[in-house]
Structure formats: C-alpha cells, structure tokens
Amino acid sequence: MSVMLQKTHQTSCFDCLSSSSSEWGCLTKSSLCVIDRAKVSLTYSPGENVFNQGDEANGIYCIQSGLIGLRRLDQDGNSTLIRLIHPGETIGYRSFLKNMPHCNSAEILMPSVVCFVGRSAVRKLLETSPALALEFLSHSLRDLTQTEKRYMESVTWKAKTRLLHILFVLYEKFGTETQCGEHLIELPISRQDLADLIGTAPETMSRTIQRIEGEGLARFDGRTVRISNLNLFCRHLPHPQ
Amino acid sequence: MSVMLQKTHQTSCFDCLSSSSSEWGCLTKSSLCVIDRAKVSLTYSPGENVFNQGDEANGIYCIQSGLIGLRRLDQDGNSTLIRLIHPGETIGYRSFLKNMPHCNSAEILMPSVVCFVGRSAVRKLLETSPALALEFLSHSLRDLTQTEKRYMESVTWKAKTRLLHILFVLYEKFGTETQCGEHLIELPISRQDLADLIGTAPETMSRTIQRIEGEGLARFDGRTVRISNLNLFCRHLPHPQ
C-alpha cells in the first residue's frame, strides 16, 4: 500500500485545542509551542495506513479531523476492526511509551488530518513538563475505563442493542438531516467491519440489520442508513450506564 | 463489617521491592525513603475490606502478601468478583488519580499485609519525582493490555478452558505438593465467585467442574482441588498468547 504523505497548511496546536476537545489542555504555553514546532501535520486518504501492526513506534499521533480504524491482525492472518478513532483522540501512545512495536494498524476510514509528534520531541517534553506524563496517565486511565465499559456492554447487551448503539454514535458524529426530515448516516465501514466492531459473525450482522429494518427503526441501503423516526430509534437505544 | 487495622512490624520498602516484583523499581533512593516514612503497613484478615465501592480514594495500596479480590456492586445489589490481586500489585491508584470515589471494593481473601500511602505523600512524590508519574503510567498501560487480553480470552475461550486457566494461575501462586506427589490447590474463593471470575452462571460452574472431574484432570472437594496428573492437566491448558 503506497503511503502518500503531504505536509498541509499547518494548523496551530492552539487552534486545534480550542476546536476539538483534545487532551493536551494541561500543557503550558511554552510546551505547546514545542509541540507546535515539532509536530508534522499529515493528510491521509481512505485506505492508507497511519502505521502498521509490527512497525516501530516512533511517536504519537493526534487525529485532527476524519476517522481512523484500529485493526488487529491475528496469527491466522485475519484482520479485525477493533475500534474507531475520532478527532481529538491520540493514538500510538501506548506502544510508544512501552517502547514496543505497534500492536495494531491504524487505517484511514475517512479523509483525515493527523498530527505526528516524533520521539525526540515527546521525550524532551516528558522531561521538561512533568504534567505531560500525568496527562498521558489520565488518557490511559480513560482508555482503561472505556475498555472495561465496552467489555461489560459486550456481555450484557445483545447484538441488536450493540448495533443500534454504534449506529447512534456514528449518527452523532456524521449524521445529517435531509430536507424532508429524514436522518442519514453514511457508514464509513463495511458490514464485515461492522460485525467485527460489535463482535459477531457477519451472518449475524445481516440478520440483525434485517430485524432492525423489520421493526421500522432504520433502513439500510448499501452504506447509507436512513432513520425516518429518530424518536422511535432512540427509544430502542440501551439506557446509558 | 468491622475493620481491624493494626500496625505491624514495618517492612522497609527496600526489602519489599527486592522480594516481590513490585513496580516501584524506578524510584530513586530518596523517593523510596519518602514512601518508606509515609507508608503504613496494615494487616487484614479474610472478609475485611481494604476499601469499599463509593469510598473516597485517599491514597494507594500496595499489597505485600496475601490475596485480595476486587468486587463490584451493580445497581441491583449483586456483587461480582471481577479480579484477583496478588502480592506486588498496587490497587486504588486509578480512583485516586482520577480523584473519584472507588469504583469497586477490595476484599481480603487471604490474610494479607497491605501498605498504604496516603494522599499527601503521593502528591508530594508526584511533584518531586516525575518518574513516578511515568511509573503509574506504565502500570496503567499494563492494566490496559491485561484487560484487553482478558476480554479476548473471554470471547475465544470456553468456560472449561477459562476455569483450567484460572486453576493453573492459582496453582502457580498457592499450589502445594503432597508427599505422595499429588498437587493441591486450596481455593481462596467460593464457587459463586469462581463463576463470576470466569464470567458464567454458577450452574455452569458446577457442570464444568463435573466435566473436568470426569476427564480426570482434577478432583474437587469443597475448596480443595487435587491434581494427580499435572502433565495431563497442563496439556489441557490453553496455549499462551
């Protein structure tokens, strides 16, 4: 896969911080300036990979816009989509901090702008600004609770519920409303990947979609999902917490 | 539940570090001394709780010897054993660092010695020794990979495999060998809790034990497990990784 990097118009970290809810709010102005100078803003197109499983981790990546999917390749060569990464989130930091090769690949799912901060800059920042370690720490703690939550959901919710939940998340991020009041989601991933994401077999995914259509909650046409009655849809969502 | 605290003979952190594989190896001598002076060594008996879900997190706990179980109480009042904590591990740090009440209870399962380091000491250490934040960080990262691994296991392994796996872990920690060459495990938890731990219904736990006995892998008598043929037993263990 040919990776096409391109230095774009460099958005300042300051702008990025204010627009998205990134997790670098703790940093002092001067530290931010260091990052600002050290970072490289990269533009990717769908299908490209930010990094590959097994690659050496040379730094951290903060996604500014677009959508990324984390995939893991198992020993049999099956690739599974394990998580979606939205703007504001930082990836690659775990492998980097552990000084281990990346344990999964980051694949671009929608046109994305990603800021890369290289090893030396991060190292320097970690030395000069102790707050950064704490910030990474709280990031990791958040990931941990998140993972636990997702685990709980996967045992207590059934396939349909999990699918509806993911659809809702995607709707919140990418949903649009047509002039006739219908709500649209353009799915950024294949059925296969969707199945991986909720942890079912692809056949089950198909049937679950059928059930959802049968109940009039949404209509699926290729990768576009149409929700005519958003209230009805929401009433079938799992209750938070 | 009456909590009985008791200041024991204070083992030095230095000794503790060398004997168990604790995660505080990064600290400088002087930092360790600070902890050494600030920590309180506490002795608990089975049934007592180190902290309760909902309690304010006032510091961190490093388990020196014994065994602790983390329990979570859901909204319906059911308590589920979610994890075992062995000597050398540190608990309570997540809630403490997030400045949130403890999200689960820590129940003593075997007579334990636990070192408590209070809020102010940790705060001071975090300020003076930036390496500590990194150490917490790597702890949290380890917890994260661990959680992900356990999640994978819970979907890919079936009940019998998971039970055998846990038995093996317990054997490694607490297993003994009789003079007639039989291997013994004294289970520190009830069937109920064992079922929670591997994520099944108690009925399934019973039946799984029956299957295991039927295959001659082990014999269960109350809380003691007898393994006569350890090789056979190990051949049925899931392959690592």
Place this chain on the structure above:
DNA sequence: CGTCTGGTTGATCTAGATCAACAGGAGTGG
C-alpha cells in the same frame, strides 16, 4: 425446629456460531 445460603442436578430455551449455498458486482485475462 424453620429459615437461609451455597451448591448441585435436571429440563428447557435461545442467541448466536457454523456450515453451506448462492447472488451480485468488480476485476482480469483471453
């Protein structure tokens, strides 16, 4: 004694996996 709690057994149910067939594109190569 009754009552309770933890564990075992049996019977039944079900979500979802698995296996197999097939349909529609999208290439690819002749």
Place this chain on the structure above:
DNA sequence: CCACTCCTGTTGATCTAGATCAACCAGACG
C-alpha cells in the same frame, strides 16, 4: 465481449454453549 474468478453480502438449515428456571439438598444458624 464473454468466461472466469474473487470478494462481499445475503439467506437458509443446523448445532451448541451456556443461560434460565425450577427443584432439591446439606450445612449453618437463629
């Protein structure tokens, strides 16, 4: 252009691990 293979997705039939429901038993404990 057609024939061929791939690849993704859909459908149908069957299978199974484990949950659930219910009864029961034994020890603990008032």
